[in-house]
Amino acid sequence: MDIIVCIKQSYDVQQLKFDPKTGEPMLAGAPRKMSDMDRRALEEALKIKENLGGTVKTVTVGPPESRDVVKEIYAMGADEAFVVTDLKLDKADPDLTAKIIVETIKKIGNFDLILAGAASTDDYSWQIPAKVAALLDLPFFPNAVSMTVDGGLVVESDLGDAIYKYKAPLPSVVSVSLEINEPRIPTLSAILKASRKQFTDFYLQDLGLEVVTELEVRKVVMPKVERKNVVVEATDPSKMEDGIKKILDELRKENVI
Amino acid sequence: MEEKFDAIIVGAGAAGLGAAYRLAKYGLNVVVLERGQRIGAKNVYGGRIYTHVFEKEIPEFRKEAPVERWVKKERLTLMNSDDAVTLELFSDFSANDSFIAILSKFNEWLGKKVEDAGGLVIPGIKVDDLIAENGTIKGITAGDEKLYADVVIDAEGINPIIAKKAGLRDDWKPNQVAVGVKEVIKISENTVNDIFQLNEGEGVANLFLGYPTNYALGGGFLYTNKDTISLGVVIRIDSAIAKRIQVYDIIEDFRNHPFIHRILKEGSPIEYSAHLVPEEGLDGIPRNLVGDGILLAGDVAGFVLNRGLTIRGVDLAFLSGLLAAETVKEAHEAGDFSRASLSSYEEKLKNSIVFSELEAFKRASGLLGNLRFYETYPQILCEVLKDAYTVGENSRKIYPILREKMKGRLSLFTMIRDVISAVRNL
Ligand SMILES: Cc1cc2nc3c(=O)[nH]c(=O)nc-3n(C[C@H](O)[C@H](O)[C@H](O)COP(=O)(O)OP(=O)(O)OC[C@H]3O[C@@H](n4cnc5c(N)ncnc54)[C@H](O)[C@@H]3O)c2cc1C
Numbered sequence: 001m002d003i004i005v006c007i008k009q010s011y012d013v014q015q016l017k018f019d020p021k022t023g024e025p026m027l028a029g030a031p032r033k034m035s036d037m038d039r040r041a042l043e044e045a046l047k048i049k050e051n052l053g054g055t056v057k058t059v060t061v062g063p064p065e066s067r068d069v070v071k072e073i074y075a076m077g078a079d080e081a082f083v084v085t086d087l088k089l090d091k092a093d094p095d096l097t098a099k100i101i102v103e104t105i106k107k108i109g110n111f112d113l114i115l116a117g118a119a120s121t122d123d124y125s126w127q128i129p130a131k132v133a134a135l136l137d138l139p140f141f142p143n144a145v146s147m148t149v150d151g152g153l154v155v156e157s158d159l160g161d162a163i164y165k166y167k168a169p170l171p172s173v174v175s176v177s178l179e180i181n182e183p184r185i186p187t188l189s190a191i192l193k194a195s196r197k198q199f200t201d202f203y204l205q206d207l208g209l210e211v212v213t214e215l216e217v218r219k220v221v222m223p224k225v226e227r228k229n230v231v232v233e234a235t236d237p238s239k240m241e242d243g244i245k246k247i248l249d250e251l252r253k254e255n256v257i
Numbered sequence: 258m259e260e261k262f263d264a265i266i267v268g269a270g271a272a273g274l275g276a277a278y279r280l281a282k283y284g285l286n287v288v289v290l291e292r293g294q295r296i297g298a299k300n301v302y303g304g305r306i307y308t309h310v311f312e313k314e315i316p317e318f319r320k321e322a323p324v325e326r327w328v329k330k331e332r333l334t335l336m337n338s339d340d341a342v343t344l345e346l347f348s349d350f351s352a353n354d355s356f357i358a359i360l361s362k363f364n365e366w367l368g369k370k371v372e373d374a375g376g377l378v379i380p381g382i383k384v385d386d387l388i389a390e391n392g393t394i395k396g397i398t399a400g401d402e403k404l405y406a407d408v409v410i411d412a413e414g415i416n417p418i419i420a421k422k423a424g425l426r427d428d429w430k431p432n433q434v435a436v437g438v439k440e441v442i443k444i445s446e447n448t449v450n451d452i453f454q455l456n457e458g459e460g461v462a463n464l465f466l467g468y469p470t471n472y473a474l475g476g477g478f479l480y481t482n483k484d485t486i487s488l489g490v491v492i493r494i495d496s497a498i499a500k501r502i503q504v505y506d507i508i509e510d511f512r513n514h515p516f517i518h519r520i521l522k523e524g525s526p527i528e529y530s531a532h533l534v535p536e537e538g539l540d541g542i543p544r545n546l547v548g549d550g551i552l553l554a555g556d557v558a559g560f561v562l563n564r565g566l567t568i569r570g571v572d573l574a575f576l577s578g579l580l581a582a583e584t585v586k587e588a589h590e591a592g593d594f595s596r597a598s599l600s601s602y603e604e605k606l607k608n609s610i611v612f613s614e615l616e617a618f619k620r621a622s623g624l625l626g627n628l629r630f631y632e633t634y635p636q637i638l639c640e641v642l643k644d645a646y647t648v649g650e651n652s653r654k655i656y657p658i659l660r661e662k663m664k665g666r667l668s669l670f671t672m673i674r675d676v677i678s679a680v681r682n683l
Binding site: 017018019020021026029031187188189191192195 | 260288290295323362377379382399400402404443523524525527528
C-alpha cells in the first residue's frame with residue numbers, strides 16, 4: 001500500500017517559554033520538533049508498510065527550518081520526504097497549508113491512503129486533514145484511535161460522543177489521535193542510515209502557488225492564572241490548630257470546600 | 258554494524274564540536290553523539306565567551322554566531338549584605354574581544370557548522386561504554402548498539418564516566434570542583450540598555466565577591482543578554498559543605514540583594530539551571546590525556562581557567578577539540594592510533610594557550626582558596642567606604658576607619674601579603 005503522511009514541524013511546546021509580562025510565547029529561536037500526532041500518523045503508516053509492503057512518503061509544509069524534521073522522518077523509516085518551505089509560511093493559515101499539501105501530493109502521484117495527525121502540537125487548528133480531503137474530493141475519517149488495513153480499511157474514530165467504527169474505502173484521508181499508538185524511538189543505526197538521505201525540496205513557485213493569507217492572528221497569549229498567594233504562618237507547633245483553621249477559612253471563602 | 262567511522266566524539270559541547278568541525282573539514286568521517294535531546298540542551302555556563310579561537314577557526318564567525326551582546330564594560334563588585342562597592346572598566350576591548358552568548362544556542366550553532374562541514378551530530382544518544390580490544394579503544398556502545406571507529410574523542414564534560422572507564426581519570430574531589438546555579442531573568446532590551454547605560458549590542462560582565470556566596474569560596478555573576486539577564490552563583494563544593502550552604506537558596510538571596518533587586522525588579526525568571534565546573538587549573542588535569550585509541554578534550558580533561566574574576570572554559574574546550582582533531586588527522590595519515598602516536602596531542606596542548614594560560618595562573622588556585630578574599634575583604638571594603646562617605650559629627654580619614662574595621666579580623670601584615678600575592682598571581 002502506498003501511503004502519504006502529512007507531517008508538520010511544530011514548536012516544541014513543552015520547551016516554549018513565555019514572556020512573564022506580556023504572556024506572549026518567546027518564539028525566536030525556540031526549539032522545534034515533529035508534531036506529536038503527526039509522529040503517530042507516521043508510525044501508523046510504517047506499521048502498515050511493514051505488514052503489507054508498499055511505500056511511505058511524507059509532505060511537510062512550513063518555514064525553512066522545517067527541513068530539519070526530515071532527519072526525524074527518515075530515522076523513523078519513511079522512504080521519501082517532500083518539503084515545501086517559504087519564510088512566509090510561518091504564518092500560513094489552514095486553507096493555504098492544505099492547498100500546498102494537496103498540490104505537493106499531486107506532484108508525488110499515486111497513493112492509496114493519506115494520513116495526518118488530527119491537530120498540530122502548536123497551532124492545534126484541527127482543520128488541515130479535513131481540508132486536504134475536501135480539496136482532493138476524498139472521504140475523510142477524523143481522529144482515529146485505531147485502524148486496520150488487512151482485508152479493507154477499518155477506522156475507529158473518536159468523535160467525542162462515541163467511538164465510530166467505519167469501513168473506509170481506498171483512497172481516503174484519515175487523521176489520527178494521540179492514543180492510536182506509541183511511536184518508535186529511532187535506533188542509532190537507523191539515524192545514521194537516514195542521516196545522509198536526500199529529500200525533495202519544493203518552493204512555492206514549483207507548485208504554482210504564492211502566499212496569500214486571509215487569516216490574521218491578532219495575538220497569542222498564555223491564559224492568566226492569578227495566584228492569591230495566601231501564606232499562613234505556623235512556625236510554632238503549639239499554634240498549629242490556628243493555622244489549620246485559617247487555611248480552612250480561606251478555602252471556605254473561596255467556596256472550594 | 259557495517260559503517261565504521263574515522264572518529265566518534267562523545268559529547269556535543271564546545272570541545273566535541275570543535276573536534277568534529279576540524280575533522281569534518283579535513284574530510285574525515287566523523288560522528289558526534291550527544292545524550293541531550295537537542296544540541297545545547299545540557300550545556301550550562303555563566304555567560305561570556307572569548308572570541309579569538311572561534312574567529313580564527315570559523316570564517317563566518319562574526320557574521321553568524323548567535324552573539325547576545327559584545328562585552329563593553331567589565332565590573333567587579335564586592336558585596337556585603339546591604340552594600341556594594343563596584344569597580345568598572347569601560348573600554349572597547351577591540352584587541353581581545355569577548356561576547357555574551359547563551360551557551361545552548363551557541364553550541365547549537367556550532368553543531369550546524371559541523372553539519373555544514375560534513376560531520377554528523379546526533380542528539381538523544383547516550384554513550385554507555387567503550388569497546389576495547391586488547392586494551393585499545395575501538396568504538397562505543399549505546400544501549401545495545403555498537404559503533405566502531407579508529408579513535409574516540411571523549412569530550413563528555415565535567416562528569417567523567419567514559420574517561421573513568423578508559424582509566425584516564427578519577428572522579429573530581431570536592432575541593433576540585435565548584436557548583437554553579439543560574440537563573441535567566443526576562444526584562445526588555447531597552448531596560449537592559451537603560452539600566453546599564455549600554456548602546457545596542459553592548460554588554461556588561463559583572464562579577465561579585467562576598468555576600469552572593471554567603472562569603473564562601475566562589476563568586477556571583479551577572480551577564481546582560483539581549484533582553485534577559487543571566488544571574489548566578491558559583492561555590493566551591495568543599496566550601497559549600499563546610500559552611501552548610503544550600504546552593505539553591507543562595508541565588509534567591511543574591512537576587513533579592515538591594516543592588517540586584519533594583520536591576521531586576523521588573524523581570525521574572527524564565528529558566529533555572531545548575532552545573533559543575535572544574536576549579537583546579539593545571540593540577541586538575543589528568544596525567545595522561547590519551548590512551549590507545551582515545552583522547553580527552555574540554556572539561557573532562559580539566560581545561561578550565563579560573564582567575565577568580567573570570568571562569569574561562571568554552572574557548573579552551575573548543576581549542577583542545579581542534580588540537581585533538583589535528584592529532585587524529587596525523588594518526589589517520591600514519592595509520593597508527595596507539596597511545597604513542599596520539600601523544601603528540603599532549604605536546605600540542607603544551608605549546609598552545611591551553612597550557613600557557615593555565616601555567617600562568619598556576620598559583621592562582623592556591624590564592625583563590627584564600628577565604629579572606631571572599632569573607633573578610635568584601636565586608637571590610639564595604640564598611641570602610643560607607644563610613645568614609647558618611648558625613649557625621651566626627652568624620653574621619655579612611656586609614657583610621659580601615660584600622661578600626663580590621664581590628665580582630667585581619668592584621669596589616671596578612672593584608673599586605675594577600676595583596677602582593679593577588680597582584681602577583683592573578
Ligand atoms: C556556572 C558556570 C559558569 C561558567 N562560566 C563560564 C564563562 O562565562 N565563560 C567560559 O568560557 N566558560 C565558563 N564556564 C566553563 C564552561 O562552561 C566549560 O568549560 C565548557 O562549557 C566545557 O565544554 P565541554 O565541551 O568540555 O563540556 P560540556 O559543554 O559540558 O559538554 C559535554 C557534553 O557531553 C555530553 N555528554 C556527557 N556524557 C555523555 C555520554 N555518555 N554520551 C553522550 N553525551 C554525553 C553532555 O550532555 C554535554 O552536552 C562556566 C561553567 C559553569 C558551570
